[in-house]
Amino acid sequence: MQVIKYPNKKDWKTILSRPLIDNDDLEEVVNQVFKEIKLEGDKALQKYTWQFDKIKIDKLEVAQKEIDEAEELLSLELKNALSVAANNIKKFHASQYQETEIIETTKGVECWRKATPIERVGLYIPGGSAPLFSTVLMLGIPAKLAGCKEIVLCTPPGKDGKIDPAILYASKLVGVDKVFCVGGIQAVGAMAFGTESIPNVYKIFGPGNQFVTAAKQRVSKLGVAIDMPAGPSEVLVLADKSANVEFIASDLLSQAEHGVDSQVIFVTWEELLVEEVQLAVERQLSKLSRKDIAEQALQNSKIILVSSLDEALELSNEYGPEHLIISVKDEDKCVNSISNAGSVFLGNYTPESAGDYASGTNHTLPTNGFAKSFSGVSLESFMKSISFQKISEKGLLELGPVIEVMAKAEQLDAHCNAVSVRLQKMREEAKR
């Protein structure tokens, strides 16, 4: 880890800069795959699964029998763990329901917003070395709670052409309607445009590699919503002497093992911690199975020594980390001063992995500084709000003249007239 002591504020931008993500060069591939999906449907999905994944798939939809049988392939221990995690996630996301409240803005003018489910949503679960069943919980549970009518899930086949049973079991647990064995650009295109097997959806969620990211960016331009822009995962740990050095090191490493492009930052104003944390990281690193990945990630990682808690908080807000771990004595001050972060972990006994799996918060979070303008996935990510208004005759008598004046000033006569014809009718009726 690179150690930076007392950096000048004007250098923060450079120190905190993230790797530039530019998927522009993938756009041509994405466009070609999309074009073929629109023309050939399932056939194009099979073609590209062969071309990109070297797997022949005959049937895209996973049979109910295979999903049911997945349960037998999982240990009881894992099934129990999934059940506890699912309950916590359910409890926290269910608390996010927004009540409809009618507001009378002017006498006779009632306005309200009603949260309604997005009818059809698609969840993308990446393949790769490990089965990310936790992401199935994080996306499937709020989708079901929101009341989405159709929840489809796409995930690429493993080397044996099959989907990991933990993913299938989690899909059933949360109530996914249909599971499809297809990944990458072609999965995103299928959910955006629909094929014979795969229904099109209105919003696509989930993480993925650069191809998935480029495909999601492209469909978002074509009218299908996406959860949020993507970037490498990251953590910022902010600690003082009240923290435990081994805990700090374990948190830094749990982020570093995600991928070679992971961003890991440790910020403190206690000079002693700098070396101690470095040594603890080295000690723990040697024992990890994903040591090689973590080691590479640590090469881009930083230990930043600042002069005070205030400066540490300012720097953290400037960075806007996806995950922010706070282990300091003056915790309350921190909570009130955090303005940009995805998910915050407070105290010595709240590791990031708690939020990744089971505390109840969502682990689909804004990376790459997007925490400055985006929230993580929540119940409302699977809903949209419709505004309503109802105006009584009295209400329009009161508000109508205001609308007429404004519409005229914006030179929109017909807007004005829609009020005038109504006011006129009321006046005529009043005369009778």
Add this chain to the structure above:
Amino acid sequence: MQVIKYPNKKDWKTILSRPLIDNDDLEEVVNQVFKEIKLEGDKALQKYTWQFDKIKIDKLEVAQKEIDEAEELLSLELKNALSVAANNIKKFHASQYQETEIIETTKGVECWRKATPIERVGLYIPGGSAPLFSTVLMLGIPAKLAGCKEIVLCTPPGKDGKIDPAILYASKLVGVDKVFCVGGIQAVGAMAFGTESIPNVYKIFGPGNQFVTAAKQRVSKLGVAIDMPAGPSEVLVLADKSANVEFIASDLLSQAEHGVDSQVIFVTWEELLVEEVQLAVERQLSKLSRKDIAEQALQNSKIILVSSLDEALELSNEYGPEHLIISVKDEDKCVNSISNAGSVFLGNYTPESAGDYASGTNHTLPTNGFAKSFSGVSLESFMKSISFQKISEKGLLELGPVIEVMAKAEQLDAHCNAVSVRLQKMREEAKR
């Protein structure tokens, strides 16, 4: 208006199709302008304002004196109207604050979400034939209520090189911090990247022409959030015999006058209304100042006769209109059946223009079918939520083993270890 009687459901998609928006060909221009803004700053803004708008601007920021003097140029009537509208918008948006609620998902595991303002936001207000001061209210009021620290506004100069006083007055009324006289691609680029005069922002709001739309799409790929994708404005009016034919016609026309690409749809199951509405539209059209625009918009517009209220609602949900006007006897049934719409206007005395200006709801709404997955602008559009979690030692003793099992099953050892080192420490301490 084209009349379609009892269409087959399989033809709905074609009948309800919207014009395809493809800004791909503008990307090159956008990229070029952005490149120069990054290199040359203000100088590039001046260059392109001359090139695109044929206006020479010396000073980009509008002086406080000019803003203050705008008040004197407005009629008292308009200032009063703006004040009433602003109060209603404030009242409705202030009701959208979300309280923070701490949820204990497992004993000792506390989770919550805290809505925090997006620190820096940019509002884009288009120029053109009329000053859209109403959009200043619709974006500026929730931005201020949210607590955004810096609110900047860009709007193109008029033919005289100046900004309409109504826009300046509205900016001051809502509390915009800085107003800049620049529009188009260059305004969006300036707010995204920052220049000597214009600060960069984290999210850009507001409507605009195809150039502004293309620029917003591009910055959203580069890490700056935008309010929502754009498309031509639209209304769907759904009415039965309880409606007033003149009112329906006035609502259809108030949408049609927006632009030649406006979408106007009238749906009913009462055959009699078809001709009556057509005649009323023709009658009212002749008197409008923006007759030529409305006439062209009406050429792409449709009257659709269906067989029942149920079918009408199904068709409306399939379309997902930006504005939905409901004038029917069985209003409650409609309210409960609407699943896709931006803003809904209920009853005979609730014209769309009420929501455009003064009822209190926001008029920045999803067009182009985006109502299936997007909400209109609201208080939360100017905020993002940060998740928090705090786990006690007891809480981690309870939840820790669950996290360990899941992390191991996902083959993420360091994630597991972050819990294990903590559990181990507690066990060691318990032994003492």
